[in-house]
Amino acid sequence: MRLILLGPPGAGKGTQAKILTEKYAIPQLSTGDMLRAAVAAQTEVGKRAKAVMDAGQLVSDEIVNAIVSDRIDQPDCANGFILDGYPRTVPQAQALTGMLKDKHAELDAVIELKVDETALIKRMESRVAETIAAGGTVRSDDNPEAFRKRLVEYREKTAPLSDYYTGTGELKLVDGMAAMADVTAEIEKLLLPA
Ligand code: AMP
Numbered sequence: 137m138r139l140i141l142l143g144p145p146g147a148g149k150g151t152q153a154k155i156l157t158e159k160y161a162i163p164q165l166s167t168g169d170m171l172r173a174a175v176a177a178q179t180e181v182g183k184r185a186k187a188v189m190d191a192g193q194l195v196s197d198e199i200v201n202a203i204v205s206d207r208i209d210q211p212d213c214a215n216g217f218i219l220d221g222y223p224r225t226v227p228q229a230q231a232l233t234g235m236l237k238d239k240h241a242e243l244d245a246v247i248e249l250k251v252d253e254t255a256l257i258k259r260m261e262s263r264v265a266e267t268i269a270a271g272g273t274v275r276s277d278d279n280p281e282a283f284r285k286r287l288v289e290y291r292e293k294t295a296p297l298s299d300y301y302t303g304t305g306e307l308k309l310v311d312g313m314a315a316m317a318d319v320t321a322e323i324e325k326l327l328l329p330a
Contacts, residue, residue, distance in 0.1 A: 192285030
């Protein structure tokens with residue numbers, strides 16, 4: 137099962153990916169998590185990405201394409217993967233199409249979580265509050281200013297992917313405002329034929 141989850145920041149892609157990962161026994165590939173790990177490890181990529189991420193902007197296509205291409209070659213991706221936060225631009229989607237073709241692999245579905253943007257800032261604020269209450273560390277880009285920038289980046293650069301994947305016939309829409317379990321059920325229903 138090779139799956140892409142699309143949707144703006146805070147739409148619930150990460151949450152759904154974690155649930156699906158267990159059900160299908162395939163890894164969640166979050167480019168955000170991979171980049172945060174690179175920042176924490178102070179690798180060359182991490183050093184280049186940090187300021188861009190903190191400002192809520194997108195890291196270059198070249199960097200993320202290389203990270204994803206290497207990651208999907210790992211043995212744990214042999215039965216598939218769930219891409220969470222990638223692709224985020226049309227050139228990334230085109231690069232992914234090329235990568236999969238080279239690797240003789242196909243996508244099973246692209247699922248877009250449709251959400252009401254005004255609800256997203258509230259979700260981000262509760263995510264921050266929950267993280268603090270649980271004694272965790274808040275993401276450096278989880279603040280209203282960077283979050284708004286991430287939404288603008290999404291509208292300008294990522295939203296056009298809906299058209300891209302409508303064109304390939306792979307896009308499926310799910311109501312991301314529904315309760316978490318209902319969103320999961322809806323996704324699983326869409327994946328049944330796969
Ligand atoms: P996320 O955890 O998916 O919200 O990603 C956090 C940040 O990492 C984003 O705001 C971007 O700065 C960067 N990032 C993650 N995935 C990508 C991607 N596919 N393309 C460019 N930048 C990305």
